[in-house]
Each structure stands twice: as structure tokens, then as C-alpha cells.
Amino acid sequence: MYVILVYDISFEENGQKVLSKVFKICKKYLHHVQNSVFEGDLTEYQILALKAELNVHVRKNLDSIIIFKSRNKKWLDKELWGIQEDKTSNFL
Amino acid sequence: MYVILVYDISFEENGQKVLSKVFKICKKYLHHVQNSVFEGDLTEYQILALKAELNVHVRKNLDSIIIFKSRNKKWLDKELWGIQEDKTSNFL
Structure with missing residues (x-):
């Protein structure tokens, strides 16, 4: 399954910390191609694992x-x- | 053709003005779904027209x-x- 993930993390309520965590999790599974955009080929299981990890940090109201x-x-x-996004970029 | 467009506009060299122009052009053709993310169904001709308009403003080096x-x-x-992106958002 080819995946494109885009996120918009609010800076409210300690958002910088959330952003850094979300970025690192996405980098584990996908290629960072632009500011808040990731893409890559994942199995269904990997998608579930990625979502479970993100779910801990993402604030649904923000x-x-x-x-x-x-x-x-x-x-x-x-x-x-x-x-192009710098392949070695470790932080956005 | 279903299109997803994501942009990252640099704030250098009067970038705020470029950002506002790029945003308005994208809004003309596509739905604004997240900070710098647009999507929608376009014909090949519409995609060419969208790209021609964007090409005037986008700085390939920035x-x-x-x-x-x-x-x-x-x-x-x-x-x-x-x-969800506020459907009436006229500026990001």
C-alpha cells in the first residue's frame, strides 16, 4: 500500500514537543519529502503500527x-x- | 484525475506574498484540506492551467x-x- 501522510500539528499546549515526536515516528516508517509530508510503501500491519504510535501523541482537538x-x-x-527535502533532514 | 497538491513556500525574499498568491490559485482549482494541502478532481487541461498559474510565482530555488x-x-x-480545515478558510 502506497501511503502519503500529511500533518498539521498545532503549536498550542506544548505543540513543539508533539511535533518533534510525530516527526520522528513518521520518519521511522516513511520518507520525509516536504515540510510536513511523508510518503512510502507500507504493509497494512505497518500502517496499523504507525497509527498506534501516532495516536499516543496526536491531539484530535488541535x-x-x-x-x-x-x-x-x-x-x-x-x-x-x-x-527537494534534504534526505538527511532529521528535523523539519 | 484525482490530485493532491502540497506546497512548502519559503518566507525568504517576500515569501509571504508568494504564499498568499499560491494559496489563492490553489483554492481556485482545489479543496483546501489542511495547512498547505489541497485536493480535488481535475481534468488534464485544468492541471496544466493550474501549473501555468503557479509557475509565475513559485521560486524553484526556494x-x-x-x-x-x-x-x-x-x-x-x-x-x-x-x-478538519474550515471549509470557509480563505487564508491559511
């Missing part, structure tokens, strides 16, 4: 996470303009 | 735009956690 899933990477074309 | 395209919306599942 933050937003969208996960797009395509059953096959071939069904998804991608076009990138401008600068 | 900004980043990623366009994911799925030939069919049915091939793309979407999951949303937390707060």
Missing part, C-alpha cells in the same frame, strides 16, 4: 493528520517542483 | 510543490484524524 493510501504505487504519479 | 495524481479517485483511500 492537530490534523491525513493519510492517503493507494493500493499500488503505479496508480500514483508524482511531480515535484523546486527544492 | 519553494517546493509536490503534485500527486491518481487516475481514479476510487484508487485512493483517505483517512483524516483530528480537526
Whole structure:
């Protein structure tokens, strides 16, 4: 399953700490391709594990996470303009 | 063609103005679903028109735009956690 994950973490109520945790969790499972955008090929089990980890930190009343899933990477074309995320970026 | 567009506009060199222009152009073609994330169903012609408009403002050395395209919306599942973008948001 090809996954695109985008998040918008509020800076309210210690949001910086949440942001750093969410970023690190996403980096474990997916490629960081833009500011708050990650993508990658995951199994259903990995998706469940990723969501379980995120669920501990994400505040449903403050933050937003969208996960797009395509059953096959071939069904998804991608076009990138401008600068690419630095592959070694460990923090956004 | 189902499109997901994400952008990361640098605040350098008058970036706030670029951001506002890019946001308004994207709003013309797509639904604003999260901070810098838009989605919607577009024809090939509309995608070309959107890109032509964005191309005037986006700085390839500073900004980043990623366009994911799925030939069919049915091939793309979407999951949303937390707060939804306010449908009437006219500025991020």
C-alpha cells in the first residue's frame, strides 16, 4: 500500500514537543519529502503500527493528520517542483 | 484525475506574498484540506492551467510543490484524524 501522510500539528499546549515526536515516528516508517509530508510503501500491519504510535501523541482537538493510501504505487504519479527535502533532514 | 497538491513556500525574499498568491490559485482549482494541502478532481487541461498559474510565482530555488495524481479517485483511500480545515478558510 502506497501511503502519503500529511500533518498539521498545532503549536498550542506544548505543540513543539508533539511535533518533534510525530516527526520522528513518521520518519521511522516513511520518507520525509516536504515540510510536513511523508510518503512510502507500507504493509497494512505497518500502517496499523504507525497509527498506534501516532495516536499516543496526536491531539484530535488541535492537530490534523491525513493519510492517503493507494493500493499500488503505479496508480500514483508524482511531480515535484523546486527544492527537494534534504534526505538527511532529521528535523523539519 | 484525482490530485493532491502540497506546497512548502519559503518566507525568504517576500515569501509571504508568494504564499498568499499560491494559496489563492490553489483554492481556485482545489479543496483546501489542511495547512498547505489541497485536493480535488481535475481534468488534464485544468492541471496544466493550474501549473501555468503557479509557475509565475513559485521560486524553484526556494519553494517546493509536490503534485500527486491518481487516475481514479476510487484508487485512493483517505483517512483524516483530528480537526478538519474550515471549509470557509480563505487564508491559511
